[in-house]
Amino acid sequence: MxxxxxxxxxxxxxxxxxxxxxxxxxxxxxxxxxxxxxxxxxxxxxxxxxxxxxxxxxxxxxxxxxxxxxxxxxxxxxxxxxxxxxxxxxxxxxxxxxxxxxxxxxxxxxxxxxxxxxxxxxxxxxxxxSQYHSVAELKKGARIRRVEPHERLPGSSLMAVLGYELLLPDDPEQDDDDFKLLRDAVEVARDGIFREKRRALYDWQQDFLSAEGETDAASIESAVTEMKRLVDEMKTATARQRNWKWAKKFFSFSDAASKCSKLIPGVGVFGLLADAVISLGKFTTEEGVEADKVDRNSIPAASLILELREKLEIEER
Known part of the structure; x- marks a missing residue:
């Protein structure tokens, strides 16, 4: 190996x-x-x-x-x-x-x-x-220079394209306060925990580099596509987990209310309603278990990118 x-x-x-x-x-x-x-x-x-x-x-x-x-x-x-x-x-x-x-x-x-x-x-x-900062620039350069998909590029080209595609606003040239954006990034970069997490990104990128540390246009495009997919999956899973945690608390309360209603005469209808809510909760809990399979720790590199996008206010929390 x-x-x-x-x-x-x-x-x-x-x-x-x-x-x-x-x-x-x-x-x-x-x-x-x-x-x-x-x-x-x-x-x-x-x-x-x-x-x-x-x-x-x-x-x-x-x-x-x-x-x-x-x-x-x-x-x-x-x-x-x-x-x-x-x-x-x-x-x-x-x-x-x-x-x-x-x-x-x-x-x-x-x-x-x-x-x-x-x-x-x-x-x-x-x-x-890097002469390339986006997949679009990469493709344009390939057309102009007739670059074959397998032509070798420095490995740093991958990180450059990934960084500009995912860690900058969609239209950075429209943002007249580059200095504020840089201050925010520096504040994040000073965090020692963040620097430890960044190792996961270094490990992840190795899948798209040769043994000599080089890459190519096709590999860069594939890496960006995969990271976007992983980040989107993590966003979806995170949202489902939030709903699940709220639901579990609510259903736990409903369960207690149902048991209590059976001990108190005259609240049978409420007890039936609570039982129905609990049944719905079992279904939601099963959904939550599925969501838990893709959490913020399961794919460290994607988790890091999503966290950075949130801190830079590119992504809603």
Whole structure:
């Protein structure tokens, strides 16, 4: 039997432009223990004043550093800022030149690759940068590039698509308060119990990855479809369980009332009514037993996703 890879923490590396996306870092801060994010270098990083000014201008023209700075303040200890110095840019250039032509299409992915070494030994690092953030984008990219369903993609693409499909509002570009959404996500991500639960999601995703940690378009689409189905099943089961718990209390009261009515003259009709309610309760209890088979602990990964959707107010409790 194949042994699945285990690690103490999972860190995600980002690119110089990830903060510009709608709902930036919301899914990532929930899916990874920590984010490594490249930032403009400063004098404190041993860079000359001339280079600092040059980089500041370059970032301002392309990547909105003020938005990034504000998001880093919200992320706090959930992210480490890595100065994107000339030395690291040179390393990025070498990485790009070493890549095959197919990988050359996404230079931002190479940015994340350069940052991977900044994760500690206790953590496995993956490049959280993905050119795809939804099943629709995945299909569109496949049509444009004539991508075959079995073409290999980085395993992190699966988590990126899953996160954006299930942990962001349906129309994140319509949400003009990305910062509030990020604050809510960071608050959830700080919970130690949540971080333990997240291991179930890491285990679950392994079913859609190769032994080398890669995936493909068909596997990503299948994973998202399955997770949506599991979450929907869990929502239904949860609703049935709530009704069942209420019903059991009511039927328990009715049973007591029925027994009592038989001891008190003149309340026979009430006793008959209570008996009928109890009979109905037996049927409902049987339904409740079925609902109990799919509870919030039976599928830990789906339970985690549903819990996150509720906490982010994407899903009604």
């Amino acid at each position: 194949e042994t699945r890879e285990r690690w103490h923490q999972l860190w995600g590396t980002c690119s110089v432009k990830d903060h510009k996306l709608p709902g930036a870092f919301v899914a990532e801060v929930l899916l990874y223990d920590k984010l490594l994010i490249p930032v403009p270098p400063t004098l404190a990083d041993g860079v000359s004043a001339e280079d600092v000014e040059s980089e500041r201008e370059r970032w301002s023209n392309h990547w909105d550093p003020e938005r990034q700075k504000r998001m880093l303040e919200i992320l706090g200890d959930r992210a480490d800022a890595i100065p994107w110095t000339a030395e690291r840019q040179a390393e990025w250039q070498k990485c790009m030149e070493a890549q095959v032509a197919d990988a050359r299409r996404d230079g931002y992915f190479a940015t994340g690759t350069v940052l991977q070494r900044f994760a500690p030994v206790m953590a496995r690092s993956v490049v959280a940068v």
